[in-house]
Structures are given as C-alpha cells and as structure tokens.
Amino acid sequence: MRATSSIVFLLALLALPAGATTFTMISDSALADQAALIVQATVLASEPAPIAGPPSTDYFFQVERVVKGYVAGSTIVVRVLGGIGTDGIGLRIWGAPSFRQGERSLLFLEPRGDGTYAILHLMLGAFHELQRGDSRLALRNLSETVEALSVTAGETLEEDLLDGPRDFEAFVEWLSARDRGEALRADYLLRLGDGDMPVSGDPRCTGLNFRWSAFDRAKSVQWSLDIPRKRGPAGRGFFDEARSAWSRASESRIQLTATRAAGPGAGFGSADGVNALLLGDPGDQVAGEFLCSAGGILSLAGVWFDNGRSQECHFVEPGVKGTFRDQLFLEILEADIVTNDGSACFFVSNPSGEAEVLTHELGHTLGLSHSGVVDSIMRGPVHDDGRGAALDPSDRAVLGQLYDISE
Ligand SMILES: [Zn+2]
Numbered sequence: 001m002r003a004t005s006s007i008v009f010l011l012a013l014l015a016l017p018a019g020a021t022t023f024t025m026i027s028d029s030a031l032a033d034q035a036a037l038i039v040q041a042t043v044l045a046s047e048p049a050p051i052a053g054p055p056s057t058d059y060f061f062q063v064e065r066v067v068k069g070y071v072a073g074s075t076i077v078v079r080v081l082g083g084i085g086t087d088g089i090g091l092r093i094w095g096a097p098s099f100r101q102g103e104r105s106l107l108f109l110e111p112r113g114d115g116t117y118a119i120l121h122l123m124l125g126a127f128h129e130l131q132r133g134d135s136r137l138a139l140r141n142l143s144e145t146v147e148a149l150s151v152t153a154g155e156t157l158e159e160d161l162l163d164g165p166r167d168f169e170a171f172v173e174w175l176s177a178r179d180r181g182e183a184l185r186a187d188y189l190l191r192l193g194d195g196d197m198p199v200s201g202d203p204r205c206t207g208l209n210f211r212w213s214a215f216d217r218a219k220s221v222q223w224s225l226d227i228p229r230k231r232g233p234a235g236r237g238f239f240d241e242a243r244s245a246w247s248r249a250s251e252s253r254i255q256l257t258a259t260r261a262a263g264p265g266a267g268f269g270s271a272d273g274v275n276a277l278l279l280g281d282p283g284d285q286v287a288g289e290f291l292c293s294a295g296g297i298l299s300l301a302g303v304w305f306d307n308g309r310s311q312e313c314h315f316v317e318p319g320v321k322g323t324f325r326d327q328l329f330l331e332i333l334e335a336d337i338v339t340n341d342g343s344a345c346f347f348v349s350n351p352s353g354e355a356e357v358l359t360h361e362l363g364h365t366l367g368l369s370h371s372g373v374v375d376s377i378m379r380g381p382v383h384d385d386g387r388g389a390a391l392d393p394s395d396r397a398v399l400g401q402l403y404d405i406s407e
Contacts, residue, residue: 024346025381026124030188030294034120035108037069037243040172043099044075048083054268054285055091057083058116059099067110067172068179078107079116081268081285083309086309090270091334093302094364095380097126097141104129106138106172114260114300118287121297125288129168136168138191150406166303209329210303210367214361220334222256223275227260236260238351238389239277242358243390246366249396250405254366267336271304275334275365277358281341292345298340298356298382301364305330333367352388359389367402368395 028090032038032059041061059078063071082093097119099105109117111390119125127138170188177184214221223243227236236258243256266272268285290296309329337358339347356377365377371378375392399405 024290024298026121026295028171028175029178030291030296031108031125031140032068032178034110034288034294035068036111037109037117038067038107038175038179039063039069040065040104040106041070041076042068042104043101045101046099048085049079050086052086054081054270054390055083055085055089056081057098061105064104066108067175071111076109077116078109078119079112079114080119080357082302088307088310090305090307090330091268091271091302092305092322093122093268093300094370095122095297095300096282097123098191099126099128106168112287120288121147122286122300124297125399127166127168127171130165132297135190138168138171139165147290153371184297209402210305210332211329212332212366215250215255220257221275223256223258223277225258225260225277226279227277231404238355238358241355241389242362245359246362246399249391249399250387250403253403253405254399256362267338268302271334273334274383275336277337277339279339280344281338283338285338285342285405286340288338288340290342292342297340298346299337299361301335301337301361301400303332303365304334306333329367332365337361337365339394350384352386353382354383355388356384358381359391366399368398371395371398 005277039061041063044060044062046057046059049058057080060081062078063074063076080096080098080284082091082096082369084090089243106129107117108120108128110120112118123141127140130139131139167190174184174186176189212221222241225236225239227239239258243258246254266274267276267278267283269283286297286307290298339357359380360377368378370380371394373379373392373394375383376394377387377389377391378395378398386406396405
C-alpha cells in the first residue's frame with residue numbers, strides 16, 4: 001500500500017528533528033507546547049504595520065476556533081517581520097509567512113509586548129487551508145518555490161516530503177485533545193498528491209527579484225560579524241568558506257569582505273547601512289527558540305530595499321527599481337543574517353552544517369530565493385550531510401541569471 005508506506009515514512013521523518021537550513025523540521029508536539037495560543041482563523045485584511053520599528057506586516061484575523069489558550073476578542077492582529085516601513089524602506093525576509101485575504105489558517109502564536117501576536121518559527125508555525133475535493137488540507141509553505149527565479153528545465157524538484165499535508169479538521173482535533181491532556185493517535189497526516197504543492201503568499205508582493213548593483217561596478221560588499229573571539233558557533237572560518245563559495249561560483253565577480261564588528265549591528269531592527277551577522281537573535285526578532293531536541297528556525301536572512309517612499313506593495317511599477325537583462329529588480333541596500341537563539345546547539349561540533357547554513361543565508365542576501373531542487377544549497381531544509389559550503393549547478397545557474405555570469 002503506497003499511501004500507507006508514505007504515511008509511515010512521513011511519521012518516521014517527523015519523529016526526528018531532521019537537519020535543515022533555515023530550519024529543522026519541528027515536531028507538531030513541540031510546536032503545540034511552545035505556542036501560547038493556537039487558533040483557526042481567517043484573514044480579514046493586511047496592511048503595513050503602523051510602527052517606527054522594523055518593517056513588518058499586520059494581518060487581521062477573524063478567530064473561528066481557539067484550539068489552545070485564550071483570546072479576548074474575536075479578532076487578533078498577527079505581526080510578521082518583513083514588509084515596507086513608514087518611510088518606504090522595505091525588508092524582505094525569506095521564510096516569513098504571508099497570507100491572502102480570505103484565507104483560512106491554523107496559527108501557532110505567542111503574544112508580543114504590544115498587544116499583537118507573533119507566529120512561532122516563521123513559516124513553520126503557519127498552516128494554510130487548501131480545499132482538495134472533499135478534503136480540507138492544512139499545509140505549510142516551506143519552499144517558496146513560486147518566488148524562485150526559473151530553474152533549469154529537467155532538474156529534479158523536491159517533493160515536499162519533509163512536511164506532508166495534514167487533514168485540517170483531524171489535526172485541529174488532535175491539537176485540541178492534546179491541550180486537554182488526552183493522547184490521540186496522530187493519524188492526520190496525508191500523502192501529498194501530484195500538483196498539490198501549496199501556493200501561498202500575497203500575490204501583490206510576490207515575484208520580486210533583488211540584486212546588488214555594487215558588483216556591476218567591481219565594488220565589494222562588506223560584512224560585519226558579531227562573533228565571539230573564541231571560534232564559537234557561526235565562526236569566522238565558516239563565514240569565510242561561505243563567501244568564498246559564492247565568490248568562486250561568480251568568477252570572483254561577487255566580492256564579500258568581512259570585518260569583526262566593534263559592536264553588534266542592528267540586524268533587522270533598523271536599516272543602519274551595516275550588513276551584519278548576529279548570533280543568537282539578540283533583538284528577539286524570531287519568535288520561538290531553536291531546540292536541538294525539537295527543531296525549529298535555525299537562522300534567517302533578509303535584504304533591505306527602497307520602495308520609493310511608498311508603503312504600497314506595488315513593486316512592479318517602474319522607477320523604484322532597475323532593470324537587468326529585461327527583468328525588473330529591486331536594488332539591495334543592506335542585508336542581515338540572524339541566527340536564532342538556541343541554534344548554537346546545532347552549530348557546535350558541526351562545522352559542515354554551519355558552513356552550509358551560512359552559505360544558504362548568504363545566498364539569500366545575494367538575492368536568491370528558496371529552491372525546490374533537491375541538491376540546491378538554497379532548498380529550505382538543510383541537507384546536513386557533510387557537503388558544507390558546496391554549491392549545486394542549479395545554484396550557479398540562478399546566480400548567473402542574477403549577476404550575468406557566463407557558465
Ligand atoms: Zn532559506
């Protein structure tokens with residue numbers, strides 16, 4: 001029975017904190033335990049967060065069912081890092097979930113200090129409802145492949161096997177029972193059929209391409225590393241491996257230099273002109289702590305851009321970005337990488353895993369999105385198989401599209 005063996009396979013995978021890049025797959029139990037609030041809710045509206053802090057997006061959700069915890073009203077505001085600030089400066093975070101108006105979701109949340117809620121572990125804490133025939137599926141958008149630049153035809157695309165779909169209602173019932181202290185069998189996992197890959201995200205804001213123009217002028221981009229003097233997690237040596245990998249793949253067109261920071265940069269707190277690598281989420285910008293026993297978000301990367309003083313998500317209008325090879329691009333003004341608190345347990349004694357994670361995140365800061373290609377360094381889950389900073393031909397191909405590098 002193919003379906004049965006697939007489910008067994010999925011359960012086996014989910015039982016392990018499998019290695020991953022920006023994330024390792026978190027178990028449903030751990031996610032539920034970490035959440036202060038779990039709700040089934042539908043998106044009423046979204047807008048740029050009206051705050052002076054980091055560019056964020058507010059989603060207004062109509063709560064339909066409280067699965068765990070307590071919520072005072074019938075609507076909540078969920079604030080997601082990334083978006084366009086009040087000054088028109090935008091921040092693109094790879095892995096931050098986005099939602100369509102009218103979309104039903106299952107959300108794992110924790111309260112923020114300002115009365116809004118944060119989604120635990122970015123896209124790992126957000127399930128999107130997908131109707132397929134008589135079934136209502138709950139799916140996470142882990143790959144973001146819809147936003148990736150085109151991949152070369154004929155490459156093997158990854159089935160989303162690390163995270164199969166769930167039966168929405170059965171999953172909610174399981175979570176509910178768990179919250180009451182009852183242990184139900186986790187029989188809500190389904191097999192993903194062909195063509196059922198989740199497609200989500202705000203259609204107004206997808207399809208963006210980002211690139212640096214500095215490399216066109218033979219200029220380098222300088223990074224500031226906030227790393228302990230003794231070679232700790234995300235050590236200088238691994239960052240050097242990561243930047244060398246991208247430099248080699250670009251025939252040295254991409255030049256990234258690294259200095260030790262005098263103090264920590266702002267990370268995703270504000271656009272400060274410093275390309276910073278920060279360890280351990282010092283600004284508490286990632287909701288949820290990485291635990292080696294449970295998984296979660298390891299690290300994240302983002303780029304800053306100028307949206308022409310507008311907060312409207314209408315990037316396709318010319319004038320606010322340049323064209324390159326007949327494609328529209330937003331120019332990257334600054335990039336940051338933040339590793340999650342708790343992620344040191346993954347990096348310690350795992351030099352190749354660390355080199356791979358940093359190479360993946362540096363790839364984002366060069367403008368690369370997630371890839372659905374199995375061997376790509378840009379796929380969401382880390383391979384953690386000893387490959388370290390090694391790039392796949394598909395990575396070099398996308399880099400070539402971005403920076404006009406002949407193969
Ligand atoms: Zn990533």
